[in-house]
Amino acid sequence: MPASSVSLTNVYKAFKGFKGEEILAVDDVSFRIEPGAFVTLLGPSGCGKTTSLRMIAGFENPTKGKIKIDEEDVTFIPPWKRDTAMVFQSYGLFPHMNVGDNVGYGLKMRKVTTSERHKKVSAILDLVGLSGFEERPPSSLSGGQQQRVALARALVVEPSVLLFDEPLSNLDVLLREQMRVEIRRIQQKTGITAIYVTHDRTEAMTLSDTVIVMNKGKIVQTGTPFDIYEEPNSIFVADFMGKMAYFPVKILAWEGKDAIVELYDKKLSVRVAKNVTPNDSQRYILACRPESMKMQENGKGVVPGVITTNVYLGNAIESYIKTEFGEVMVKSELPKEGLRPEGSPVSLSIREDKAVLLPLDPGIDGLSLNKANI
């Protein structure tokens, strides 16, 4: 299958609000997606990710800016003339057609002969694991099967870009995990360029080569799933990707990409967030993932605290620990000596290679971050 690059250059999209005011849904967004890549647009609802996707599909016109597919300017090309195909959250299957006609619709539009069409439809249904479903009406299928039909319908026209608009959010947890693997497998197999919109960080991390995190219409960070999770460049991204513990620290020195900080009279050498140039007038806070901290005997670690709650998850334990900076969560395996009971005093040690120093916006109380986390 062909694969194309997609690029957005300084794209803006303004909507009229209820009172006629302008709302910037997409605010100066630029990115480039290489052919064959799987890219996720990740962010909370209203961050502009879906609007960006709909502009790539052609359902919305950008207020300003340029959209290119394969270096061809498609900004003002209608959806039906673009070589993209979209998979929708609500499937968007044609209720008055059976599965075969649904999947064959795009081929019909492309004037593919009937016999060729039947061949392609059955091949693609095979790929998504629905061989022999041609005659069934969509309403007789389960949610997962319906979404597979929608996927097949998009794939069969061999688009140069495949677009996904939160395709799994209507499915239950188990099915979602299964479909996630499926989508990744099919994308790898076909080598098609895929752009995937979601607000689910797990989906973004497991599916994509590159994650683009958006907030309030802007791109806040772009990187591999690993980068985004391990080295967030802002408190927003850090929080969005998962739980964090925050500790106010005193900066003693900058050492290249690291910083020497002081916490409870102990010196730690930690990484500085990417794209952050050390600046003494800026405030910083140390951020730590729950699995990058360890509970130690009282006095052996850095931050003292008391266990308030233990949550047993089977493969791990989440312990909530009350510290001077608020309650933080530590995730650990079950220790050999057994569970530390609630109320035990502990001392938290921090993995210096995993902790990251994040800039703190003026006016934000570093201590409130841990509270908001709970």
Added chain:
Amino acid sequence: MKGFAITFIVLLSCILFVNAFSKDPILVYTILIIFLIVGIFIAFPLYQAFRLTVMKDGVFTLEVWRHVLSNRNYLQALWGSILLGVLTATVSTAIGFLFAFTLTRTNVRGKGFYATMATLPVISPPFSLTLSLILLFGSYGLITRRILGLTNVDIYGLDGLVIVQTMGMFPIAFMVLSGVLEAIDSTFEEAAMNLKATRWKVFSTVTLPLSFPGIASAWLLVFTNSIADFANPLILAGKYKVLSVEAYLEVTGMNHLDIGATLSVLLLIPTFLAFGLQRYWISKKSYTTVTGKPTGRILEVVSPNVKKVLVALMVAISGFLLSLYATIVAGCFVKNWGIDYTFTFDNVVEALQRGKDAIGDTTLLAAIATPIAGLLAMIVAMIIVRKRFPGKGLMQAMVITPYAVPGTLVGISFIIAFNKPPLLLVGTAAIIIINYVVRELPVGVESGIASLKQIDPSIEEAAQSLGADTATVFRTIVLPLIRPAFISSLSYTFVRSMTAVSAVIFLISAKWYHMTILIYNFSENLRFGLASVLATTLMVIVLTVFWVLRFLVGKSSSLQKNIIVR
């Protein structure tokens, strides 16, 4: 010639502009064409009619208004319309409530029969109830003269009109009220009874107050229908004066187009008042109690004796209605009603002979208007629901306008607007077809909008992203999905066009005649037998269409809801 050249250049530059700057030229053209249609055939004639009421020889003057408002005859007609409206609305609402309440709140047997009785008259052709009322209760009526031997009865006038309009319009009240009563959860009534309220207390403190908004809107709907009604008073008013007929007489009898226009504009005022009251006051007061789960249980809020009374009333009304229909059919086969009741086929032969051209014309024109109105309505609905473009609110308002405007005004405004070049349409078939399309468009558009709003927009977007342009999406996705709305809009247009009177009476010509006007002519000449035959023919056509439709859509409910109007 110069005008044509300018028009051509403007059109050409429009086309070039759209092709160069629009992502979706088909859509832009469609929107422009719809604006053109609505502008020329809705806004323009109404504007011309208003203009005529305040302009004379190119100068602004209120002379016509002064003349109309100082003339006792016209004021009498205005008062007559309002009085008739108030009486009909009150009686109709009472009967509608009787049927709706009994059918939704008690366990009577034969609910299907009563529901049919309470909806059937909506589709009965014009003049049919009037005719049978005259045949039964006129001065030579079967009951009045033959059975009771009365010689000085006069069914013509206010009392006859109230009876005929009520029989024809109580279904409107019934449909509104049964919808409202169905939506009131009987849990409220159970709760009240549980709190030791007597049956009468439950009814007067719970059921009735909760259905008040429904009662008010039913009343207003019947009121506007009654004062806009033209067909019944045309035959039955006698010396009693109503505005719609007065406007018609001014235009056709005296050739006073300006006075006719003024009278029908006058008719518009109470209509708009009622319409506005309905939209902005009552709809806000509604206590629709949506609980998500209709209980389906019926609490018997009436005692067995009261129920007997309710059923007796329903039987009486249904019986009366059925006897009216039977009379019409019987009228076809009687030599000379009132004088000589021998059985004969003469009427049938003569009526079909003399009416065959009119029957053909009527059917042909309705058949041409039907697909145009149906398709146009669905296109407008899709554009209004799915597309964003400047002037959308204006387009919707203009499309809906003919719904609220009495047919008399539409008819008069059409002859005012289209009697000179370049739009010389008076006397052609086109003006009749356009009138049908424009008048029946609102209902089709509304039902199209309602059903499109139920459909997930991503279905259409999926089709677009698979390569279907706007026209293809409409043809292969939208139209099949809103098929019930489409079919009901088609049949609605057809039936309403077949039974049109109030506007079309101004637009017919020797070449293009309408069956209903022929019925009117026959009854004016006291040829009730011939009129009965044509009325029965029309009834058969209408019922056949509905039967076919029921077969096509499967369910009649959506259609019946659409038929509520006017």
